[in-house]
Amino acid sequence: MGNYMACMGSKQKKKNSKLNMSGMRRRGPLEDELIEKQALAMALHQQHKAQLRFERSLSHRDPATAPPRRSYSGKPSSGKLEYTRSASTRPRHSNDLLIDPQQLLNGTREGFLAATLESKHFVLVHGGGLGAWCWYKSIALLEESGFVATAVDLAGSGIEPTDPNQITSLAQYVKPLVEILENLAGTEKVILVGHNIGGGCISYVMECFPNRIAKAIFVAASMVCTGQRAFDVFAKQEKGEEDLMPKAQKFIYGNGNASTPTAVELDKSLVRDLFFNASPAKDIALATVSMRPIPFAPAMEKITLTPENYGRVRRFFIETTDDQALSPAAQQNIITQNPPQQVFSLKGSDHSPFFSKPQSLHKIFLEIAQLEAKE
Numbered sequence: 001m002g003n004y005m006a007c008m009g010s011k012q013k014k015k016n017s018k019l020n021m022s023g024m025r026r027r028g029p030l031e032d033e034l035i036e037k038q039a040l041a042m043a044l045h046q047q048h049k050a051q052l053r054f055e056r057s058l059s060h061r062d063p064a065t066a067p068p069r070r071s072y073s074g075k076p077s078s079g080k081l082e083y084t085r086s087a088s089t090r091p092r093h094s095n096d097l098l099i100d101p102q103q104l105l106n107g108t109r110e111g112f113l114a115a116t117l118e119s120k121h122f123v124l125v126h127g128g129g130l131g132a133w134c135w136y137k138s139i140a141l142l143e144e145s146g147f148v149a150t151a152v153d154l155a156g157s158g159i160e161p162t163d164p165n166q167i168t169s170l171a172q173y174v175k176p177l178v179e180i181l182e183n184l185a186g187t188e189k190v191i192l193v194g195h196n197i198g199g200g201c202i203s204y205v206m207e208c209f210p211n212r213i214a215k216a217i218f219v220a221a222s223m224v225c226t227g228q229r230a231f232d233v234f235a236k237q238e239k240g241e242e243d244l245m246p247k248a249q250k251f252i253y254g255n256g257n258a259s260t261p262t263a264v265e266l267d268k269s270l271v272r273d274l275f276f277n278a279s280p281a282k283d284i285a286l287a288t289v290s291m292r293p294i295p296f297a298p299a300m301e302k303i304t305l306t307p308e309n310y311g312r313v314r315r316f317f318i319e320t321t322d323d324q325a326l327s328p329a330a331q332q333n334i335i336t337q338n339p340p341q342q343v344f345s346l347k348g349s350d351h352s353p354f355f356s357k358p359q360s361l362h363k364i365f366l367e368i369a370q371l372e373a374k375e
Helices: 004-008 034-050 109-116 130-144 175-182 198-208 269-277 281-290 328-337 359-367
Strands: 056-057 070-076 121-127 148-154 190-196 211-221 248-250 264-265 312-320 342-346
Touching: 121 130, 121 175, 130 148, 130 281, 130 359, 148 175, 175 198, 190 198, 190 359, 198 211, 211 359, 264 269, 264 312, 269 281, 312 328, 312 359, 342 359
Parallel strands: 070 342, 121 148, 121 190, 190 211, 211 312, 312 342
Antiparallel strands: 056 070, 248 264
């Protein structure tokens, strides 16, 4: 209950202070070299003429014990589409879906969004060591589809200036996210997305602001139960000789070696295989120069969640099947212990689908956004 009371106190702050939101908003795809554009145009023209179809393959699960699961493999399905390019300049994997970002499943961009969506504002929360920058492809795709996309830098992350070693609580770590929710206009709600230990962060604010969150999406994330820590789901997965996570972690002792670690740094020589094993080289380079140490205390803090607050928000989980940081078995344990409303599976995705499968991830975002409001 402690974190809930802390949030309630925070909500009494003056609303006329300027929003110190270290988020990131970018719009539009990146420009590419002329020769790449010509080659892409030829390939997309051939796809258009063939009227490629996208098929959804449904994972086999026991419906009595598990939430429904949708699997996005990138196979063709019916429907005539006009394709656009994602922000990545790397040749696209054949199983990363190509979609028109303005095309929604059940209506036009203008009419459908305005008329029936419970929320058209996505708030994107990064995982440990990352920042708002990691969502740049998702931001572009969402905005081109008519949504509002806000990516936040948690304290000590991205360009937020706090020293990660000086962050001593989860409340301090998620303060930039809390400020976004506190400053929403009127009765506005958001669709909250969390990745990695960002799942613990969005769980924390779901408890504090259930009336401000329409849906919560956990992308290979810590979807904790009450009393758990965000780091627990990573610590509890089975360790083998080839497991990279313990090898990649370097603890920082900002208060001396005799005290508790203050932050965790990831070995950049191993992070490619750990987080980005299916991602484009340019995105890996961006991550290598942008990642920062992860504050230790927030990930180790137990989170109190209640059915009355956290339990009111509909939850969705997105699996990443080629994940080297959070194994498919560990993700299944998360789902079994704390079942969400629905599970989606991204085939061929590493731990960072916003890099490796941006179009497929975006399609799932659109589908979740279009689910009707809970009565």
